[in-house]
Amino acid sequence: MLIETAERVAREFELGEVAAEPVYAARGELGLIWRVDTDRGSWAVKESLIEVAEHDAAADVAFQRAAAASGVVLPAPVVDRGGRVILRARPYDLRVYEWADLAAGEITAAQLGVATASVHRVRHAARGPVSEWFAAPLGADGWAGIAGISRRQEWEDALHAWLDDLVAVDAIVVAPDPARVTTCHRDLNEENLRMSTAGVLTVLDWENCGPAVPAWELAAIVARDPEVYRAYVAAGGPARVTRPEDFSMRVAVQGHLLEFYARRATDPTETEENRARSRARLGEMLTRPLTLERISAVLEGLRDHHAHSVGHHAQPDGCA
Structure with missing residues (x-):
């Protein structure tokens, strides 16, 4: 980022004089993050790789x-002097957040469960339907398209090994109940x-938020690590995962992400960095994708938890 750009951001968002x-600072799938220091403090300026x-x-x-x-706890978003975000x-x-000093180290399943519970307790009305x-x-047709563009690619064998399972798990997806x-x-x-350097659990990257079923979001997280569930329930999280259909969001996103990465990895107009990131993501996702077998195993583990929890927790409310 040029300092002239930082100075423009500072003027528009009234951040002070650039120092x-x-x-x-970092890069995600949808943007880059820069730290801008001014006489009023430090700010995270995000460059979006897609138009919002x-x-x-x-x-x-x-x-x-x-x-x-x-x-x-989250980095506070900042709007410009006209009240605009972008x-x-x-x-x-570009958009701006207050800077958060973050500590190194891994996050535990228990911490993820607690954070998810805290977000689900917000109960913020959805704006529009689920995309x-x-x-x-x-x-x-989508899976056939992925198979086609994956021919002679480094992830082709892994995709072929899982393809029947990936197609089969689509069958559990149901429309969300409004x-x-x-x-x-x-x-x-x-x-x-x-964790912040002050030892506070901090939730980042909210730009992807929007309408969803809390139980489905929880199922997506629990599919990666079932230990999250116990901490979520203990922290007062309102959702419950009880049936295969609760994994609908995770299955839908899995398919769309695999398609996105396969297309980006093979797009000659993309940067080599983006193609390399996509190849790496494909390798990770195709190591152990979500299948009907995995869903059954996760639900079996959760049934054991539910059985031990009867009488010890309040009944879940309507968000699950």
């Missing part, structure tokens, strides 16, 4: 503020949860 060159509508950004800021008001700039759109990315299976939909983070994982 030093911006420092590259202002009304969508304003909606995620509203959810972040509701979460913060309920006690969830600064249109070339080549990237197909989170609610619709990829479908036979009465159970609320605003969710939709990207809760160990990468987006960190």
